[in-house]
Amino acid sequence: MNPCKCGYLGDTSRECTCTPAQVSWYRGKISGPLLDRIDIHIEVAAVKYSDLDSAHTGETSAQIKARVNNARMIQLKRYGQQGIYSNSQLYASKIREYCVLGLEEKELLKAAFENLGLSARAHDRILKVARTVADLDGSDKIGVKHIAEAIQYRSLDRRYSQELF
Ligand SMILES: [Zn+2]
Secondary structure (H helix, E strand, O other), X not given: OXXXXXXOOOOOOOXXXXXXXXXXXXXXXXXXXXXXXXXXXXXXXXXXXXXHHOOOOOOOHHHHHXXXXXXXXXXXXXXXXXXOOOXXXXXXXXXXXXOOOOHHHHHHHHHHHHHHOOOHHHHHHHHHHHHHHHHHOOOOOOOHHHHHHHHHOEHHHHHHHHHHO
């Protein structure tokens, strides 16, 4: 979706012409419970031609594919014969079992909750996404950086809490 009706909110190349009320109305078309059911919200800036044209320096698609395949294998092994084959399928009791956090990680998540006003459903999504981020990183433990990345993927919740309320 666009960030607003005109499509330029937060864009560095053009100015958004919407009023705060229009942005609120536009965002309000997606209800909180629907947002809660989406695992990852992420803001993607418009691509500039110079970026498309420049030499690519990140991971290659083949490298990313290998990392994803590895994360899938980790999950298959972890859940064994439980009829679960990916983190996204974890339900409440399994989340408590497999997405265990240390003290520091709990503190970060608690702070994010208090600041962003997240729902219980968003909480579980963050834990499952953090489990996946850790798997992609080849880490048994969900660390602070994994939780922090998963929180980043709730950008619409953040927008809601900062701009509209
Ligand atoms: Zn706009």
